[in-house]
Amino acid sequence: MQPMVESDIRASFGNASDTELAQLSLPHDFALTEWLYLDAFAWRDPRIAARGYLVTELGGEPTGVVLRAAGANGSRHRAAICNLCHTQQPGDQVVLFSARRAGPAGDRGDSVGTYMCSDLACQETVRLGRPAAPSEVLPSVHELERIEGLARRTKAFVVDVLGGA
Template sequence: MRALSDDEIRESFVNATRLELEQLELPIEHLLLEWDRVDALTWRDRRFRNRGYLVTIVGDRPVGLVLRAASGGGSRFRAAICNFCHTQQPADQVTMFTVRRPGDAGERGDTVGTYLCADLSCQENVRLHAPLAPAEVRKLTEDMRVAGLRRRTLAFVEGVLQPA
């Protein structure tokens, strides 16, 4: 991913309300980010607990989405798999996130949802050398895991952008 300025990040959000954009606080980590080692910038909002953000490049332009985490958590005694990084984790560390579609569809309440790592750490998880879960077997190389994450992230973002 190419480096993005603060303004590019803020202007990339296609489904944010005016209030959400005013409240948007960029993560301090983006100042130190090795942009060539990530395919998406993701973070949870520190002030608004159920809000998260995803910014990635689609085509040649940055596209940002405001994510809403479902309230309540999964059982810590079961396992769940993130749909982006395919990492197996305790169920309370994977959360359903919904994304309001941009434009009229989103204003009518149309959303798209998926299960993601609760802390949105998918970029880091695919780059770990050892599996997070004892039962998880990593047969794929890091490059293959990163490519899969990129492919699934883009497919999700493009699905959100499609007319309902």
């Protein structure tokens, strides 16, 4: 991703109300973000527990959606899979997030939902691999496939929320 500042992020949301934009809080470590290694930027709002944000690039422009986390799913003892990064985790670490559709559909209450890592750290999760041997300079084919799959599914989710934008 191209480096972004707060104003870029705030301007990127296609399904946000003025109130949601006014309430948006960036993560505490925002200034330390390593943009070069990201295909998307996602975080839970540090002040509003049920809110999250997901920003990716579509057509070279930052494009984001506001997310709402569902309540606890009660599956602490079962495994669940994030639909974005395809990582299996304990059930309490995967949450249903929904996003109000943009435009008239969203005004009618239409939304799109999917299960995601509860901390929205999919970008980091797919990049956590086994420690590389000294001779392994590049990520493995499997790691690259996971990263590309996450990028593809993230963009598809954002496009679905924004109605094909």
